[in-house]
Amino acid sequence: MSLGPYASFIVTSYALVAAIVVILIIWIAIDYRRQRERLRELEASGVTRRSGRTATEI
Amino acid sequence: MTLIDLANPTKFLSLTARMLPWLAGATAILLLVGFYQAAMAPDDYQQGATVKIMFVHVPNAWLAMFVWGVMTLAALGTLVWRHPLADVAAKAAAPIGAAFTFLALVTGSLWGRPMWGTYWEWDARLTSVLILFLMYLGLMALWRAVDDPSRAARAAAILTLVGALNLPIIKFSVDWWNTLHQPASVMRIGGPSLDRAFLIPLLVMAIGFTLLFVTLHLAAMRNEILRRRVRSLQMMQASQQAA
Numbered sequence: 001m002s003l004g005p006y007a008s009f010i011v012t013s014y015a016l017v018a019a020i021v022v023i024l025i026i027w028i029a030i031d032y033r034r035q036r037e038r039l040r041e042l043e044a045s046g047v048t049r050r051s052g053r054t055a056t057e058i
Numbered sequence: 059m060t061l062i063d064l065a066n067p068t069k070f071l072s073l074t075a076r077m078l079p080w081l082a083g084a085t086a087i088l089l090l091v092g093f094y095q096a097a098m099a100p101d102d103y104q105q106g107a108t109v110k111i112m113f114v115h116v117p118n119a120w121l122a123m124f125v126w127g128v129m130t131l132a133a134l135g136t137l138v139w140r141h142p143l144a145d146v147a148a149k150a151a152a153p154i155g156a157a158f159t160f161l162a163l164v165t166g167s168l169w170g171r172p173m174w175g176t177y178w179e180w181d182a183r184l185t186s187v188l189i190l191f192l193m194y195l196g197l198m199a200l201w202r203a204v205d206d207p208s209r210a211a212r213a214a215a216i217l218t219l220v221g222a223l224n225l226p227i228i229k230f231s232v233d234w235w236n237t238l239h240q241p242a243s244v245m246r247i248g249g250p251s252l253d254r255a256f257l258i259p260l261l262v263m264a265i266g267f268t269l270l271f272v273t274l275h276l277a278a279m280r281n282e283i284l285r286r287r288v289r290s291l292q293m294m295q296a297s298q299q300a301a
Contacts, residue, residue: 001097001098002107003107003110004101004106004107004108005106005172006106006107006108006172007107009108009111009168009169009171009172010107010108010110010111012168013111013114013115013164013165013168013169014093014110014114016161016164016165016168017114017118017161017165020157020160020161021270023157024153024154024157024274025274028274028277028278028281029277031278031281031285032277032280032281032284035281035284035285035287035288036284038288039284039287039288039291042288042291042292042295045295047291047292047294047295047298049287049291
């Protein structure tokens, strides 16, 4: 597969899309872990939900 | 399960936990197939291999508008129906929509340089999409600027509805004004003007990117619900300590 004289434009486009998508996925995954961690800390400090369920329970 | 059932964040979280692995798997398969088809697509008789940029540019451009459309429905959900998850959906969608809009602008620019001879032109399509990107950033700043989520939600919903006026301008800018950007070649009266060799990979990529948005959006909504749970527990903890 030859990408011709403008290969750098094509490769940069695909690489940029892949990079931004990976950044989005990692950002959302880190945010999820951070929220779960904060809920665990609150639960450990004795704060409970009004429903009586544990803070991290879905 | 009805829409009313989904008003309960706990039920929503439970449904999300079951759906996310399947959605992520389907997204990965569709995007892999789409990338393979894009790589194997023939060169265009005028653009050569540069036409391959279309397979990532167009889905991102569609999603830039689609995500704002989703946020517009969520804004109505906040202001009219007062659905408890509407503002969660709107807030979670904004950064994802901003990312797709950024990618549409940059990949368009990288496609424009070899084809038009310039990275940027202040024509109606490009400028209206840049305005959309700035509105995404404005919405994200608004959410961060107001502490109380319900107050932020109402202000953000109004801004979202105002911003929705930009969507038909983006869509029809290539018809209303004389622009450097080409007119619609897929969603047009008379059917797509693209050859099947380009249309099929483009549609596969578009569905793949749409599923990617749905997956990321549900995951970001789950995070936002947990963030609000953290906030309410922190407020309970503060009130217990004050008592």
